[in-house]
Amino acid sequence: MRTIYLDNNATTQIADEVREAMMPFLTDLWGNPSSMHTFGGQVKKYVEIAREQVAALIGANDPQEITFTSCGSESNNLAIRGGAEAMDKPPHIITSKVEHAAVSGPCHYLEDRGFRLTKLDVDEKGRLDLDVLRREVKTGKTLTSIMWANNETGVIFPVGLIGEIVHEFGGIFHADAVQAVGKIPMKVSELPIDLLSLSGHKIHAPKGIGALYIRRGTQVKPLILGGHQERGRRAGTENVPYIVGLGVACNLAKKNMEEENTRVKALRDRLEKGILETCSGSHVNGDLTCRLPNTTNISFDYIEGEAILLMLDDRGICASTGSACASGSLEPSHVLRAMHVAGVSVHGSIRFSLSKYNTEEDVDAVLTELPKVVKRLRELSPFVA
């Protein structure tokens, strides 16, 4: 059975170009970039090339503003914990109710240690109220952390406007851009963003590599101590093969940005339209006007997400769900709950997230199989006459 992979917001296929670029560093070029000898030292320039490639994708002025980390979660932890602890006075931490756990986790960690934490509501389309943000930001120096795009719904937040408000009152702004990088164009040097997280495996690099953009002048206290690497911001011998892989992945993403926003978007739109037409009682969650080009989150009334997912899985289709049952928690996705998605549909949400590797055939397969799955589960449901 062919695997139809539509779960690219969870992780992506490693690009051939990325794997090939990494191979020399897993075979011959295994030296330590900090070494004084030529054998080790020659590796350093590849780390710096990768740094330039990452900087180029996000539009940073200076590659030295990029710090390599082990993953997006580490980047978020470094930005929030490291950022807050480096400020001269403990800041008021502001975030939203729809953040990834890698952001809400460190925010709660700080709250437990006496920092004031405010989590902003979103509306039914998953949007922030900027007036409320302004009211909170006004109260003193803040570290505000808001995602650039939501992983479940793809809703894009107005990070430019958010950053302006935060800066107006002297705060620091961190954008978790793990889902946005590589999918939408960005020029961070021209935006009021101080810290920005990204992750390799969301853009066709392997798992185990991420980066944090730290704007020149922004102070961050390191989480990992004991070495001069990454200019003292992140100790530990550089993960050279993966850093090289991330660099190449960024380079590819920059080249493919146009395709992401035309061909991939068209596939997503056809998939979404087809599902809404063939499955009654289905609705898209989130703000349709301001959304990542690859993501759609659809709720199916009166049926449950894990059951849909497993029936799709049985047909070779990989997607994900915000259903409680699938995660092992008893409450459905915090994102859909924050958006007050109706009780009949909050448990039946499915996220399809595409990439450049998806084809028209993949969309056709879902449009053939999904209506059968929905029909079958509705037959089982006591809530459908």
Add this chain to the structure above:
Amino acid sequence: MWDYTEKVTEHFKNPRNVGKIEDADGVGEVGSLACGDALKLMFKLDAEGRIKEAKFQTFGCASAIASSSALTEMIIGKTLEEAEQITNQDIADYLGGLPNQKVHCSVMGREALEAAIYNYRTGKKLDKTLEGEVICHCFGVTDKAIEKILRENDIHTVEELTNACKAGGGCGNCLPELKKIVDRYLKKTAAPEGKAPMTTLQKIHLIEDVIDREIRPALRQDGGDLELIDVDGDTVKVRFCGACSGCIISEVTLKDVVEARLKENVSEDIRVEEVR
């Protein structure tokens, strides 16, 4: 990815006995859309009082659907008295086990069966939230329901309790209360073995206590009541009052409510007799 057994997967993909019975003898409905799972169970009896047909409709995950399907297979051919003996653990065992976080799916099955039998016997809908005090407001779980779960499952932590009946899995406000309930239960059941048998006086006090806490509130909902007349060894004599006296199903109430609760809480040997 859940580690479902082959049997769970098989029952999920090919559920048995899906649908409705138009002239069902008993119908039990538990759960809700808001809770994320719900089960409607229907059965029909044959002339000898055995379940000849059982059907279900389920809104829920793979293990909820598999548990419902398994339940219908398990009860067909059984008398209601036999079916009543099925615990959630039996449903899980039938499926070769359920992941810890999915134990509540088997509990939903057992509760639907209980509700369907209650519906057959009384013609009424069983409303669990009326029985006892609601502890978990997110999922409407009462102290009575929790006690039953604790009795039927080998539970040692609040987390295990949450897995079994969802209590505490929402906002988490009731977690301290749940911890108290679990600790109290563990303390009660961990009493040293070979302890001295109860004195007659202790037994009478315990019987009175169980009647006050567990039996009377249930009867009073229907306008009934009962009076403890005498305790003679393991024989407990009671008199029904109010709506219970003269009620056509007082015999059922006597065995299924009064005697069952006293057996659970006092001694397996208890027999209850009605004094008219």
